[in-house]
Amino acid sequence: MTGTEDLISALRERIAAAHDRGTPLAIRGGGTKAFLGHRVEGAFLDVSALTGIVDYQPGELVITARAGTRLAELETVLAEHNQMLPFEPPHFGADATLGGTIAAGLSGPRRPWAGAARDLVLGTRVINGRGELLHFGGDVMKNVAGYDVSRLMAGAHGTLGVLISVSLKVLPRPAAEITVVQQLDATAAIRRMNELAAKPWPLSGAYWEAGALYLRLSGAERAVDAACDAIGGEADDDPERWTRIRELQTPLTADTDRLWRLSVPPAAPLADLPGQWALDWGGAQRWLVTDADANDIRTAAERAGGHATLFRGDGDARFHPLPEAMLELHRRVRKSMDPAGILNPGRLYAEL
Structure with missing residues (x-):
């Protein structure tokens, strides 16, 4: 057995033993997304050693890497072939990993035009809550058809399984x-x-904060030049602009320990709430710094046809409450993957 196979085998044994005892496990990789969701009370399950690019086919536009592989390493390899991760994931630290990014379902400013993290997952290898090693989806574009269970892992925060590797477009x-x-x-x-x-127009970013609307145009040179002439505005030469937007390091989003994220239809009017706003994803993702009551914020988001998440800060409920029917669906999916409920219990909701 290789070192990686030994590590996977050890993880499977530990998860299987935890399943038999009903012992909660808190999955941890690079730790850069630990502030998201609720604290998990359980023994740490360290998956940071699951590193390395398994397969990369530039001509097929597919890369497969183990979950503990750092995003920076992945992006460096892609850049050598003039390629990129289309969903422009935030890092939130130098130790950011591929597994943590997919588990958190995070996407950056390019998301409305290039697709979300979930849309670009082609396949995964996962250890479920019984300690079984499962393989979902495919490793190339032509092998992926219909709805793929692997995409459930995006945004599940580890509650459905421990990611071993991920294949991405x-x-x-x-x-x-x-x-x-x-x-x-x-x-x-x-x-x-x-x-x-x-x-x-070839838009790839649309962000507003403090009276300034930043519009990024990407594509063929002639198309970008034509769009610039048509759209107008002053050139923004700050090379770190979109990195700071992606990493929530703008003047508004960086200087607060309480940050709300509202996901609403992009044309929805701005909610009548106190505080300061920033608008991303062409208006569909809205950041709010406010001391307003959580119920008022969530009610405003629902009226607009969306939901609100306490992205950064302390609170009884970080994620928007689910309707009972949706909560029951989540319970059934969770039970099928983790019947003893040992993987990151309570990370999303107390009931899960």
């Missing part, structure tokens, strides 16, 4: 990329972003 880096900035208030910015979304 990748894309070529754009030939040209330009950011322009326009001075608008929040209401006008929402209207402007939705107007542009209806046009055939």
Whole structure:
């Protein structure tokens, strides 16, 4: 057996033993996403040693890597072939791993145009709550058809299984990329972003904060130049602009220990809530720094057709409450993968 096979075997044995005893396990890799969700009371299950790129086929636009592989390493290898992770995942630290990113279901500013993390997962290897090693999906694009169970792992926060490896679709880096900035208030910015979304412009980012709307254009050089001429605005030459947006390190999102994330239809009017806003994903993802009551924030999000999450900060409920029918569906899926409920119990909801 190889070192990796030995490690997987040891993880399977430990999970199987925990299943038999009903002992909770708190899955941990790089630890950069530990602030998300609720604290898990259980013995640490360290998966950080599951590292390395298993297979990379640039011509097929597919990469497979073990869950503990650092995002920085993955992105460096892709960049050598002029390719990238399309969903532009946030790192939140140098130790960010592929497994933690997929488990948290995190996507960056490019998400509305390139797809979410879940959309780009082609296959996974997972250890379920019984200690069984399972393989879902495929390793190449042509092998993936219909709904794939592997995509359930994106955003499950480890409650359905321990990720061993992930296969992802990748894309070529754009030939040209330009950011322009326009001075608008929040209401006008929402209207402007939705107007542009209806046009055939090569948008890859639309973010507003503190009166400035940043629009990123990516693609063929001629298409980007034409779009810039049509859209207008001043050139933004800050090379770290979108990295700071991605990493929540802007003046608003970095300087707060209590940050709400509202996911709503992009054209929804700005909610009548106190505090300061930032708008991402063309208006669909909204960051709010506020001392408003959690119920008021969630009610406002529901009225807009969305939901609200306490992304950073302390609170009784981090995630938006689920309707009973949806909660029951989650329970059934969880039970099928982790019947004893030992993997990250309570990370998402107390009932799961």
